[in-house]
Amino acid sequence: MSHKRIPKRKAAMAAGGVVALGAAAILLPNANASQDGGTSDDVAAAPRTLKAADASDLAAQLSGLLGDAFAGSYYDAGEQQLVVNVVPGDNNNVIVQAKKAGAAVRAVDNSIAELRGGAQTLKAEATIPGTSWAIDPRTNKILVTADSTVTGARWDRLESTVDGLGSGMATLRKSTGTFKPYLSGGDAVFGGGARCSLGFNVTVGDGSPAFLTAGHCGVATDQWSDAQDGQPIATVDQAVFPGEGDFALVRYDDPATEAPSEVDVGNQTVRITEAAEATVGQQVFRMGSTTGLADGQVLGLDATVNYPEGTVTGLIQTDVCAEPGDSGGPLFTQDGLAIGLTSGGSGDCTVGGETFFQPVTTALQAVGATLGTGGAAGDEGAGAGEQTGGGEAVGGGDEAGAGQAGAGEDAGAGDAGDGAGDGGADGSGGTQAP
Numbered sequence: 001m002s003h004k005r006i007p008k009r010k011a012a013m014a015a016g017g018v019v020a021l022g023a024a025a026i027l028l029p030n031a032n033a034s035q036d037g038g039t040s041d042d043v044a045a046a047p048r049t050l051k052a053a054d055a056s057d058l059a060a061q062l063s064g065l066l067g068d069a070f071a072g073s074y075y076d077a078g079e080q081q082l083v084v085n086v087v088p089g090d091n092n093n094v095i096v097q098a099k100k101a102g103a104a105v106r107a108v109d110n111s112i113a114e115l116r117g118g119a120q121t122l123k124a125e126a127t128i129p130g131t132s133w134a135i136d137p138r139t140n141k142i143l144v145t146a147d148s149t150v151t152g153a154r155w156d157r158l159e160s161t162v163d164g165l166g167s168g169m170a171t172l173r174k175s176t177g178t179f180k181p182y183l184s185g186g187d188a189v190f191g192g193g194a195r196c197s198l199g200f201n202v203t204v205g206d207g208s209p210a211f212l213t214a215g216h217c218g219v220a221t222d223q224w225s226d227a228q229d230g231q232p233i234a235t236v237d238q239a240v241f242p243g244e245g246d247f248a249l250v251r252y253d254d255p256a257t258e259a260p261s262e263v264d265v266g267n268q269t270v271r272i273t274e275a276a277e278a279t280v281g282q283q284v285f286r287m288g289s290t291t292g293l294a295d296g297q298v299l300g301l302d303a304t305v306n307y308p309e310g311t312v313t314g315l316i317q318t319d320v321c322a323e324p325g326d327s328g329g330p331l332f333t334q335d336g337l338a339i340g341l342t343s344g345g346s347g348d349c350t351v352g353g354e355t356f357f358q359p360v361t362t363a364l365q366a367v368g369a370t371l372g373t374g375g376a377a378g379d380e381g382a383g384a385g386e387q388t389g390g391g392e393a394v395g396g397g398d399e400a401g402a403g404q405a406g407a408g409e410d411a412g413a414g415d416a417g418d419g420a421g422d423g424g425a426d427g428s429g430g431t432q433a434p
Contacts (some may be wrong), residue, residue, distance in 0.1 A: 047081040048102030052282040053337055055082040059279065062098055069094040071108050072115070072137030074280035077297075079104070082279075085137055087111045108140040109168060118142050118165045119304065126161040128154050129308050130179050132356070133170075134300030134317045137280050142170040143300055143317070145354060147179045147346050177346025177353045179307055181216040181246070181327060187264070188289035188325070189213065189250075190228045192221030197289040197329030199341040200272060200360065201259035202249070202369040209259035210234070210251040212363055212371075213328030214341055215241030216309070218248025233257075238367050242310030246343040247363035248328075261372045263330050265293050272330075274372040275360040276337040278316045284339055286318075286357075288326025291349045296320035298339075305356050307344060315356040316340050321349035331357045338371055 050058065052075050059073040062084055071085035084103040086094050087110075098105045115135045119142055122133050130147040144162055146155065162172045187198045196217035204210050211234065218239025223232035232253065239248035252259065261272045265287055278284070282298045300317035320331070322342055331340035340357030347353015364371060 047079070047099075047104040049080045050075075050082055050102070051080075051335070052077070052279050052333065053276050053335070056277045056279040056282075058082050058101060058103060059084065060277070062101055062103060065097060065101070066094050068111065068113065071111050071140065072135060072280075073103070074137045075282050076104070077281055077283055083137075083281075085140055110140050114169070115140075115142055118169050119302075121165060122161060122170075123304065123311075125164075126158045127306055127311055128158060129306050130154075131158060132179065132303055132305040132317070132354070134303035134315075136171070136300050139171060141168065144170050144172045145175050146172070147175045147177055149178055150174075175346045175354060176351070177348070179305060179344060179346050179354075180324075181214065181241075181307055181309065181344035187226065188228075189217075189224045189226060189234075189328075190230065191217075191224040191232070194220045195228070195289065195325050196220075196224075196327045197287070197325065197342065199328050199330045200263075200338050200371055201261055202364065202367075202371045203259075204237075204249070204251065205368045208251060208255050209257045210237065210249055210369060211259065212341055212360070212367075212369070213248050213250060214343055214358065215239045215246040215248045216343075217328050218250065224250055240366070242307065242312045244313055245358050245362060245366065246312050246315070247341055247358045247366070249363075249367040249369060263287050263332055270332065270334075271336050272332060272338050272372050273336045274338065275364055276333070276339060277361055278339050278357075278359065282333070282339075284318060284320060284331050284333060286320045286322060286326070286329060286331050286342060286355070288322055288329035288342060290323045290325030291321065294321050294349060299354075303356055305344065312343065312356075314359065314362060315343055316359055318355050318357065319352070320355050321347065321352055322355045323348045331360075336372075 055075045059082055063070045066086060069086045069088060071087050073082055073084045076083050082103045083106055084098050085106050085108040086098060088095055088107055095105050119133055122144065128150060130149040131145065133142050133144045136143040146158055150158060159172060162170045189196055189198050194217065196213055199212040201209065201211050218236045219241050222236045224234045225232050234250045234252045237249045237251045262269045263272060278298045278301060280298050280301060283295065284298060285293060285295045287293050296319040298316060298318050303315040303317040304311060304313045305315055322345060326342050329342045330338065331342065332338055338360045340359055341363065343356045343358050345353055345355035
């Protein structure tokens with residue numbers, strides 16, 4: 001990822017538009033633009049074909065329009081449609097309204113208020129390290145997950161709380177891994193023996209360059225370098241972890257630092273144009289200094305994760321794999337929307353698992369920064385970036401950056417920096433760029 005300062009000689013190499021990403025399987029080209037060109041009657045009769053980002057905007061509009069009848073929504077990537085859950089009650093007009101707006105409508109039993117009430121009950125009665133919960137609009141239930149450390153009396157307590165929510169309110173499942181923030185060591189950034197991944201370059205309110213990364217990285221140490229044992233190039237300005245998020249703003253020490261708004265995925269770059277809200281069902285990509293590029297889907301929003309270090313709220317739950325060292329790395333879409341920052345989870349990129357992300361929109365608002373070239377963006381700063389070959393290291397100036405981090409699903413803050421070496425991130429288990 002070309003998040004760091006870049007040599008002038010390479011500044012012209014990424015001047016093009018967004019490049020289609022290569023994956024373990026060949027990804028669809030960016031051809032999911034809206035294709036509805038019919039009359040208003042046609043649109044009312046059939047759901048519109050939408051990009052995931054447009055579906056997110058429509059969902060926000062319908063949430064306000066439908067009021068208490070709105071029960072969540074998700075993106076059907078196969079049909080390229082927004083599916084909206086409604087609790088119609090005695091007012092069938094809400095279904096008509098949602099259909100006229102272009103959504104596929106589904107009647108459900110649980111309202112958003114009821115599901116959020118269930119989440120509050122879980123918070124009050126089952127805040128147990130190694131657990132998480134998020135509202136899953138596809139099942140119209142709360143998805144509750146317990147990692148491998150939740151056993152015995154703690155499991156009984158969690159199971160009893162879920163049962164107490166009532167039939168049809170929640171689904172409880174067991175994860176084979178352990179929930180940990182993925183701190184060990186995107187581009188790799190190093191500080192205080194820890195290694196993390198740079199998320200997105202941003203512009204602070206006074207016009208100076210900075211980057212976002214995970215909050216648990218920001219609280220680990222104040223100063224960060226782009227090379228192991230290198231001179232610091234950036235200093236933590238703000239950091240939140242645990243609590244209402246997992247994000248940090250790190251200012252570059254040199255105000256003249258070139259900080260392009262893009263992600264280097266190996267041998268090509270993806271220009272990041274703006275921050276956007278995640279949508280359940282949306283296809284997303286993650287880049288990290290340990291495992292390289294990986295992809296998957298958004299599973300839930302407003303997730304609560306009970307890490308050993310404390311509870312973090314307001315996260316995005318996905319099935320994208322990650323490992324220690326990927327912390328803080330960017331979650332983004334193929335067409336250049338910044339979605340999240342890697343927080344933590346369980347499993348690895350061999351067996352899979354759950355991974356949680358800090359929403360970028362929330363982080364930007366909290367730290368008072370802007371990103372990209374469109375929407376809520378700041379200055380046009382995304383024209384330059386360096387490309388690297390698929391095997392070339394990224395993260396340590398022009399030379400080799402982070403080595404392969406000590407892999408393993410249980411490596412957390414205590415294993416920070418373990419395995420960082422001379423080579424580039426090997427990308428094992430990740431989605432590969434061509």
